[in-house]
Amino acid sequence: MAANRAARTGGVVPGLGFSDAMARLPRLESEEIDRAGDRLALRRLAGWMGRYSPLVARHGSDGLMLETTGCDHLFGGEDAMAAEISDRLDALGLTARIGLAGTQGAAHALARAAPESPAILAPGEEHDGLAGLAVSALRLEDASSRLLRRFGLNRIGQLYGVDRRALARRFASREAAEAVVMRLDQALGLRGEPLAPIRPAPAHSARLACPEPLLHREGVWAGLERLLGEACRELAWHGRGARGFRLAAYRSDGSVSCVSVRAARPVRAPGHALRLFGERLDEIDPGFGIDLMVLEAFRPDSMHAGRPVLSAELAGHTLDMHEVSALADRIMARLGEGAVQVAVPQSRHIPEQAERLVSFKGELADWPARDGAGADRPLRLFARPEPVEVLAEVPDGPPIRFVWRRMARRVARADGPERIAPEWWMEGGTSLPTPVPVHEVATATTRPERDPSPSGAERAGAAQPALSATHRAAPAQRAVKRTRDYYRIEDEAGRRYWVFRDGLYGDGRGGAPQWYVHGVFA
Amino acid sequence: MVMQMDAAALKLVDFSCRTGAAPAFPYGLGERGVHEIAAAGHGDMPACAGFAFCAGLKRAGPGAIIWVSEHGRRRDFGFLAGHGLAGFGLDPGRVLFVHARKPREALWAVEEAMGCGAVALVAAELPGIDFTASRRLSLASEARGVPAVLLLGPRCEGATAAAARWRVRARPSAPDRWDPRAPGHPRWQAVLERSRTAPGAAGRTHDLEFDHETLSVHMVSRLATGASRPPSPAAGDGGDWRETG
Incomplete structure (x- = not known):
């Protein structure tokens, strides 16, 4: 148990048993210890001690x-x-x-x-x-x-x-x-002892103590302008820029409110940093008054003097990356981290892994010059392929009719298949959404499980639809990678889709293959 | 000082040339002002994007292209694939994708992007836009000289301050020269519903076909687009080509 000063003068010391304490001081008032609350209060105080x-x-x-x-x-x-x-x-x-x-x-x-x-x-x-x-x-x-x-x-x-x-x-x-x-x-002091601070030490910091507590946004803004000027001068003196700034406003009532902004490239222009804060400054609540503001600069890095790259000029697009990343910073300050993305090509065969959307980090991706494969890749891809009910010729005919998003569509033209086999040399599977077993039953009933291919002996009755449905629902089976056959199809209205059949009939990797829409062509 | 005068004069000349000449097909799409491309039906959104890319975005000058998409659009119609963009002759490395959770945020991002000197064009996909917002974007676009293309849903009907509105629907593709059963070059029907730059052209219907090989857009005659059904494999020279090839 713990004891306050009054109790301690009465002879109750921390760590004493409760009944002993009551015996020493019968008028003792007690309360259950709120350890979680204490921890939280201590953490808040730690923030304020900053x-x-x-x-x-x-x-x-x-x-x-x-x-x-x-x-x-x-x-x-x-x-x-x-x-x-x-x-x-x-x-x-x-x-x-x-x-x-x-x-x-x-x-x-x-x-x-x-x-x-x-x-x-x-x-x-x-x-x-x-x-x-x-x-x-x-x-x-x-x-x-x-x-x-x-x-x-x-x-x-x-x-x-x-x-x-x-x-x-x-x-x-x-x-x-x-x-x-x-x-x-x-x-x-004969042996060293490291300190584990709750927050890392900033590279540079500037502080502004206010003689009168600030109560209005204008005051905070003016203070921030001054702090940024000071911090940026210091950064410039060291020839560096910072990728993150944090403004902490310490209120006189013992609480803190903080705002952090990030930049894709190192920044030391006060104007730019001020605009980043401008989107978020409303998050600072002056409360009963701010009496101290501290601005900290994080993740410093050397600044590259702005010089246009000659090769970029020759390549036809002269992009001022400083301007672009300044724009990206402003958007990310308002819309959230990761709101600005660039597509980075990957050397993979599986279409959803052939490129990756990554958060903008001050660099644009380098795409190879057009390799002529443009026409057979859709303009839009779905983040996760969507399962569809398909009527198609077994084993490898293109879809004739399919139901996607509860609309039946009749296929007028189709091209394919383009077979994309799983990348056996890569670890890990590409997991597809678990298909609803109803779809499988639908496929199975529209096309009875007769085997037109001569390699029927090989699968030896492995594909009973009912069994396969239960198998594929099991998580262990879902990670199985199957060969995909992609088709470019066009419905009667002229809308073009990119569909694929996940697996071949009788490949021994689960039940009847499931169909998915992976993207739409323009 | 002299240099500046020259630049101003050049700009004026350029401007007069542009306004003096009779506006041709895209009527300023992707060159100046805010243009709206609305889908005819719910499933025509990809066609809108295709039309925007082949008719408008290729005209954008050097600089970054900002593609703002609202969360719902992105979920319903998928994200823009870099390999698909490359198929339209556009360098995907130039495109910055902005992911906005709400339409309001998307509009804000469009306006913000227009203020950046390194941006050549801003495209945004939104469920709709009201008059006030489009007026605001038009003014920003005029002031900064950054064109904007807005891709809107089928329910966008009302009056806006945009320079033009296109209504795009997918059309059955051109017959493939080598395989009559396969979809050929994509085709779209684009109706110029209204235009401030070329009021005379309003109401005109354009049947367009995009050639992936030459990266060019052709006008197609009505007759050719009428066929919604592919020719039978036996008839036409397509079959012959296939056999000999």
Whole structure:
């Protein structure tokens, strides 16, 4: 159990059993611990602490660790910073204990065990500063600290002189002893300890503290303009551009609202970044007032000076990629990530894998010059081939009639088949939508399962329709890749479709083949 | 300064040439202004895209082509396939596909794309468009000189501010020279329902055929398009060709 200050003065300490606590303090009021709520609140607080340092890590279930190196001068030194954090958290109604030291372990120990709240140790003073604190402040397991107390080792300073090998012998397991030594070394700075921040450190950041809390969009906009100018000047100084910006508006009531924008190419033009933010700035809610805005630039990259490529000019299209990617950024800022795509050709035979739509990354795809195969590929493809009911001649005749999207269509002309076999050298299957068994029955009844091909012995009664329907519904069978026969067909109204039969009759890879519409011709 | 004057003068001359000459077949489709291409029936949307590509988008100058599609359109009629585009003589690498969830977003993307200097043409497929939106797009198109082609559904009937509206339906394809049973060159019937650039041509019906080999569009006489049924394999020289070939 946990206890507040009033309870602790009454003799109730955290970790005490509930009945013991009631015995010590009969007027105790209790509540169930809301661990999930606490975690959430701590996470929110961690986001808000970003105003003091970009590197904030969660530390245990009730602590936050801030890397304040290089940040304290913004607040006028470490003492002033600690005092301000303490005041701010007090104003938010939070009781906080603050420890500031050169190592994580020492800061932890100070925050847990130091008598006064903002406890500050200058770098190098850990050895003396920690000596008077209780061993339990060293982030040890309960069993270990209890064991140490039983030896009479109550203070951290008493551990300094103990022979480490002798200490190891006292513990039941080698790991427990090593953990004690490790925590001690980490607190003293003899052993390094990495920080795992909740967000990565930005490459560049600019901050703007507002003397009066901002309440309106105009104020936020003006502040953003200033921050972007500053950040872009810094990026330009380093000869770089950033692919992402994040604006965090810290509100005086202890919450944060953030907006991130991304760019396909590195950006350092304030105007462009401002336009990207312009689409999203309404997401920032000033609430009771914004008193600090921080702009961070992420994913920096070297900028290429704008020069048109000679070969592009010779090829006939001079595309200013900077303009194009600026447009793509604006569209993606408004319509969402991945709203702008380019088609990239792939060297695959299966039509749906012959090209891939990928999110625009500042580059256009390179397509080979027209290879003459244009006329037999449809203008539009369906993301997933759609199953159709087809009346066709068995085994490999083109469709005569088919029902697609609940409309019966009569085929006037057909061309095919174009046989596309599965790519046996590739791993993984191309899974098609599970066909509804009704379709199969329909095919089976329109064309009785008579075998016109001479290779009937080979399939030896393998294709009973009823059996095949159950087989193909099984997930293991669905991944089976089958040879496809594509047909270009035209109905009586002149509409042209690209249909295929998934599988051959008697190929031994499942039941009767299913038909699909894969695309439409213009 | 002199250079600038020259450029302005050239532009003027160019403009006068364009307006002075009698407008020919696509009547400015893909060259200037906002043109609407509406489907005659629900299944004629692919035909609209085909007509747009062979008649309009090939005329686009150098630069990127932005293809904005609204989510529902994309789901119903599939996405544009790069290999299919290549069949229309268009470099798929020039095309940027914008995927909008709502028609409003698609309209916004069209207008935004018109403001970009590197864009040669903006095409969008939408379920429909109202007068206000089309007026807005027309003004943007005039101001920036970027043509736009809107592909609309069959229910688009009302008045809009677009420069022209075409109504396109698929027609039975030309008989294939080598195989009478196979679909030949695609054909479409495009009716110019109304046009601001060429009011005299409004109401004209164009029967068009696209040749994949030469990447050209031909007008077809009415007589040739009348046949909806393929000639029987025995009759005509198609059969003979097949046998000897």
